[in-house]
Amino acid sequence: MTLEMETSTPNAVLDRVSLVLDAFDGPGRLTLAQIVRRTGLPRSSAHRMLERLVALRWLRRQGRDYELGIRLMELGSIAVHQDRLHEAALPFLHELHRTTGFVVHLAILDGSDVVYLEKIGGTLAAAIPTRVGGRQPAHCTAVGKAILAHSGQVDTREPEAGGPLPQKTRYSISTRSRLETELVKIRTHGIAYEREESLPGIGCVAAPIGDIDEAVAAVSVCGPADRMNFDHRLAAPVRMTALAIWRNLEGGSGRVVPTLQRRHQHLGMRRASVSPISGAPTRVAR
Amino acid sequence: MTLEMETSTPNAVLDRVSLVLDAFDGPGRLTLAQIVRRTGLPRSSAHRMLERLVALRWLRRQGRDYELGIRLMELGSIAVHQDRLHEAALPFLHELHRTTGFVVHLAILDGSDVVYLEKIGGTLAAAIPTRVGGRQPAHCTAVGKAILAHSGQVDTREPEAGGPLPQKTRYSISTRSRLETELVKIRTHGIAYEREESLPGIGCVAAPIGDIDEAVAAVSVCGPADRMNFDHRLAAPVRMTALAIWRNLEGGSGRVVPTLQRRHQHLGMRRASVSPISGAPTRVAR
Numbered sequence: 001m002t003l004e005m006e007t008s009t010p011n012a013v014l015d016r017v018s019l020v021l022d023a024f025d026g027p028g029r030l031t032l033a034q035i036v037r038r039t040g041l042p043r044s045s046a047h048r049m050l051e052r053l054v055a056l057r058w059l060r061r062q063g064r065d066y067e068l069g070i071r072l073m074e075l076g077s078i079a080v081h082q083d084r085l086h087e088a089a090l091p092f093l094h095e096l097h098r099t100t101g102f103v104v105h106l107a108i109l110d111g112s113d114v115v116y117l118e119k120i121g122g123t124l125a126a127a128i129p130t131r132v133g134g135r136q137p138a139h140c141t142a143v144g145k146a147i148l149a150h151s152g153q154v155d156t157r158e159p160e161a162g163g164p165l166p167q168k169t170r171y172s173i174s175t176r177s178r179l180e181t182e183l184v185k186i187r188t189h190g191i192a193y194e195r196e197e198s199l200p201g202i203g204c205v206a207a208p209i210g211d212i213d214e215a216v217a218a219v220s221v222c223g224p225a226d227r228m229n230f231d232h233r234l235a236a237p238v239r240m241t242a243l244a245i246w247r248n249l250e251g252g253s254g255r256v257v258p259t260l261q262r263r264h265q266h267l268g269m270r271r272a273s274v275s276p277i278s279g280a281p282t283r284v285a286r
Numbered sequence: 287m288t289l290e291m292e293t294s295t296p297n298a299v300l301d302r303v304s305l306v307l308d309a310f311d312g313p314g315r316l317t318l319a320q321i322v323r324r325t326g327l328p329r330s331s332a333h334r335m336l337e338r339l340v341a342l343r344w345l346r347r348q349g350r351d352y353e354l355g356i357r358l359m360e361l362g363s364i365a366v367h368q369d370r371l372h373e374a375a376l377p378f379l380h381e382l383h384r385t386t387g388f389v390v391h392l393a394i395l396d397g398s399d400v401v402y403l404e405k406i407g408g409t410l411a412a413a414i415p416t417r418v419g420g421r422q423p424a425h426c427t428a429v430g431k432a433i434l435a436h437s438g439q440v441d442t443r444e445p446e447a448g449g450p451l452p453q454k455t456r457y458s459i460s461t462r463s464r465l466e467t468e469l470v471k472i473r474t475h476g477i478a479y480e481r482e483e484s485l486p487g488i489g490c491v492a493a494p495i496g497d498i499d500e501a502v503a504a505v506s507v508c509g510p511a512d513r514m515n516f517d518h519r520l521a522a523p524v525r526m527t528a529l530a531i532w533r534n535l536e537g538g539s540g541r542v543v544p545t546l547q548r549r550h551q552h553l554g555m556r557r558a559s560v561s562p563i564s565g566a567p568t569r570v571a572r
Binding site: 009010011013014015016017018021024025028029045048049052053056058067068069070071072073074075076077078079080081082083090091094097098108110115117120122123125126131132133134135 | 295296297299300301302303304307310311314315331334335338339342344353354355356357358359360361362363364365366367368369376377380383384394396401403406408409411412417418419420421
């Protein structure tokens with residue numbers, strides 16, 4: 001019994017902390033009463049936990065309101081910047097922004113969403129409300145479609161595979177059959193386009209990073225839809241960037257391909273045979 | 287006794303989680319053995335906690351290595367973007383970057399460090415290794431000196447007030463008396479300069495955001511030290527940006543000044559009398 005207490009209690013506390021922090025995803029500032037309502041935790045234990053989280057600077061308190069705190073900002077930043085993919089990509093992302101002038105994104109797949117690891121842009125960046133650590137439904141974005149088309153898990157991606165797809169705009173892909181058709185096209189050309197499917201007025205061009213059946217991420221350029229040259233002029237620099245990132249990531253370790261597979265297992269990607277280092281990127285980004 | 291168990295255990299677990307996550311600040315990937323060494327936790331309970339953190343996606347596991355995970359990236363990003371100061375500042379930061387062409391930072395004080403809430407820059411940004419959520423010793427940066435000079439807590443800032451100041455470059459301010467002299471000058475002019483004090487070859491110009499005795503943040507432009515016009519040509523746009531941010535922050539709430547005081551109490555700032563809304567920014571940024 002004592003053993004059971006010891007083994008179960010820390011996990012229960014972790015789950016409660018996670019529940020409390022998740023409550024802040026959306027509304028921002030919350031009172032104790034709101035947190036109690038959102039989490040279902042007893043008021044007294046919620047209050048004790050909140051005060052401890054304030055002391056640890058995971059939260060901060062403004063009068064009766066609680067907000068996410070500075071230590072989470074720091075840990076989030078460390079998480080991004082310790083990421084090997086991010087490190088391998090950064091110089092090439094800056095170069096792509098410099099040569100195209102458009103906003104550059106690096107994103108990975110997480111469930112049915114993409115999460116942005118980097119966003120680089122000049123004045124244009126302000127007009128595009130994406131952010132590092134932010135997420136979008138994968139099928140609404142060029143980066144998401146580029147990864148889905150090259151992840152070898154298209155059919156089994158969603159448990160409720162029959163339901164309609166959520167839409168971000170009236171141009172978002174709304175049916176699975178249209179998505180399948182689109183992904184086949186993307187796989188054929190190695191490049192994904194998005195025209196106002198996630199944001200009105202914005203278009204993107206994306207290429208997958210990784211092996212042909214094992215994209216680990218994608219890179220894109222985004223800008224005003226009417227300036228995005230959907231006649232493929234942006235495809236070459238985006239593809240070259242994806243290729244350079246993948247080569248740089250592989251060059252950083254003698255066993256990158258299997259490492260990447262382990263790393264992205266939580267994304268639900270299937271295990272592919274290990275490709276020769278020289279062959280893998282070429283097959284992705286041709 | 288039971289009550290004591292209930293009240294003490296969750297806090298102890300929180301402290302252990304915090305200790306575990308802090309261990310990743312610096313080295314990046316860690317094995318279980320390294321985490322046990324760094325935290326002093328028993329191996330079995332460390333292992334259980336790590337696996338739970340992986341399940342919650344606060345960490346991710348690659349073979350035998352653990353890394354900070356995607357949920358921390360997300361929470362960190364949410365923390366930054368829910369921040370009222372960040373929200374009030376963002377359009378003006380983009381405008382300052384557009385008009386000057388230099389890299390723009392927004393930072394707050396945390397203990398004796400500054401923490402960056404935003405960084406906006408074009409090609410130049412890649413040459414300056416700061417990042418959102420990253421920190422620097424306040425006295426080595428223009429933003430830090432701007433806040434310190436206007437925070438009304440200069441004398442009591444550090445517990446070990448007699449010790450030498452840490453240096454980032456050979457130009458960093460190294461003694462408290464030189465810092466005091468510098469802060470008096472900054473308070474007089476309402477603007478802070480930094481010439482290669484945090485990074486070789488880089489210079490910055492910063493202005494405090496807030497009341498004259500109660501800076502809550504600072505904004506700066508940074509670039510190559512030889513292009514930073516230390517003859518004060520950059521002072522006006524930086525000051526105007528700080529003023530516009532403060533006005534926007536005040537405009538967003540009928541009771542912003544006291545709210546800000548509460549919010550930044552953890553930064554050790556002293557409580558000042560509430561200034562008239564129209565008077566406060568003018569006094570800061572003239």
